[in-house]
Amino acid sequence: MTMPILDVRDLKVHFPVKAGFIGRTVGHVRAVDGVDLTIQPGETLGLVGESGCGKTTLGRSISRIIKPSTGMIGYRGTDGTVTDLAALRERELRPFQRQIRVVFQDPFSSLNPRMTLRQIVGEPLRANGIATGSELEDRVADMLARVGLSPKYMDRYPHAFSGGERQRVNIARALILGPRLVIADEPVSALDVSVRAQILNLLRDLQEEFSLTFLFVSHDLSVVESVCDRVAVMYLGKIVELAETAELYASPRHPYTEALLSAVPRPDPRLRDVGRRVRLTDDLPDPSNPPAGCYFHTRCPYAVAGVCDVSGQGPVLDGIGPGHHAACLRSDELSLAGVASELA
Ligand SMILES: Nc1ncnc2c1ncn2[C@@H]1O[C@H](COP(=O)(O)OP(=O)(O)OP(=O)(O)O)[C@@H](O)[C@H]1O
Ligand code: SF4
Ligand SMILES: [Mg+2]
Known part of the structure; x- marks a missing residue:
């Protein structure tokens, strides 16, 4: 390498x-x-x-x-x-x-x-x-x-x-x-x-x-x-996911990436799982007073109380597959929706 x-x-x-x-x-x-x-x-x-x-x-x-x-x-x-x-x-x-x-x-x-x-x-x-x-x-x-x-x-x-x-x-x-x-x-x-x-x-x-x-x-x-070639996803001052572009778009492993991808326009409905659409409704939290635990927990549809919001260091960016890193405590158990490539 x-x-x-x-x-x-x-x-x-x-x-x-x-x-x-x-x-x-x-x-x-x-x-x-x-x-x-x-x-x-x-x-x-x-x-x-x-x-x-x-x-x-x-x-x-x-x-x-x-x-x-x-x-x-x-x-x-x-x-x-x-x-x-x-x-x-x-x-x-x-x-x-x-x-x-x-x-x-x-x-x-x-x-x-x-x-x-x-x-x-x-x-x-x-x-x-x-x-x-x-x-x-x-x-x-x-x-x-x-x-x-x-x-x-x-x-x-x-x-x-x-x-x-x-x-x-x-x-x-x-x-x-x-x-x-x-x-x-x-x-x-x-x-x-x-x-x-x-x-x-x-x-x-x-x-x-x-x-x-x-x-x-x-x-x-x-x-x-x-x-x-690769994409790093940033949320409130931290990288929460990093992977090769095709992999990140098809198989996101962080709920924030899933939410961002759900807004990517795909004219062909077969390339999108519409039922799984996630919306980012609230604003980004104040970066001078970030939430405890995982910074995304205030907007995450998969957040678990008592797990994701526990103060101290939040999830760190871990390797979860070849060249794929995510900072989510639940990345192993969640099945998140991506978008199929238009370029394929
Ligand atoms: N010189 C500065 N002094 C104080 N706060 C700052 C300064 N520059 C940026 N910020 C704050 O730091 C945070 C990150 O700002 P930044 O401009 O890096 O974001 P961004 O991701 O590039 O946003 P955008 O997509 O709007 O360009 C924001 O809360 C912004 O208000
Ligand atoms: S750690 Fe919890 S709140 Fe943070 S992204 Fe993962 S599931 Fe959501
Ligand atoms: Mg900017």
Whole structure:
């Protein structure tokens, strides 16, 4: 088995909650609350879950845009050396920030409206002292062409472009430093359905061309199904299930995954067990005051009082089959409904 490019262990990001005039800390939002996951070189790992479950915070802490509170982010370099990014100080991070880049969700707000495409895409080259002048220009032109934009637009500003084109600029900016790991945070969610497939195809082509590894963050399970090799399901700051995509969709082993999958559109009714539909009605609990025991017990249709809600450490992510992990005390006894693959 190949060694992972990323090995995240017990990662936590707790944001302080301040109150009063003097800003006293009265609690913590546990945005990421003990995450374990690995990413293999060349794979696309999906990260799914409801709004507010901590996906963006996890992606930002792995790329060290924000500093995690505790835990390990083991990153394996090209020479095989593993570095714990969580332990590095700001100035030690530079070489790694070239290797791990983020594509942000919103192609409108993430591009500076006062910078031309040449400045936006060339900025990382300039800031890292890699290229200036005509060399920078050549590299920007080359990268724009690779993401499907004509270099003749280099001196235009972002407002001249459509959402899909701006996301191509975002991708060019992320790839210009030649990263190995790309964290794509909802890269197509803000785009019209008609351009989503184009951007997803572009990401797939670039992955092959540049041997990229992706952490693909999305709340859209149909998109994740079409692009990811494995999927991690996140709930209230924790990974509750992790498996290969086809296995996770067909045979979920965590009730939260079953509930998410029940909302996946399947035009063909034979591909869905309609009678087993589970609805997530209530809102996500407050991440600064998570429920005792299993965090999902307040919404879980299979919760057992006195078992699932007992305070102390809730269920941990256990191996339950080859490459399949789930954090549910009842995963052995429950028979949960998945969705058959449309891709078969
Ligand atoms: N800088 C911050 N300070 C305090 N709380 C934060 C901060 N950033 C995020 N949070 C909180 O952390 C939790 C996780 O937020 P996050 O943005 O990571 O979720 P998400 O899964 O990406 O949601 P979405 O699908 O809406 O993008 C939320 O409760 C959010 O309000
Ligand atoms: S541990 Fe209990 S509450 Fe949690 S997911 Fe499993 S059955 Fe539901
Ligand atoms: Mg987010």
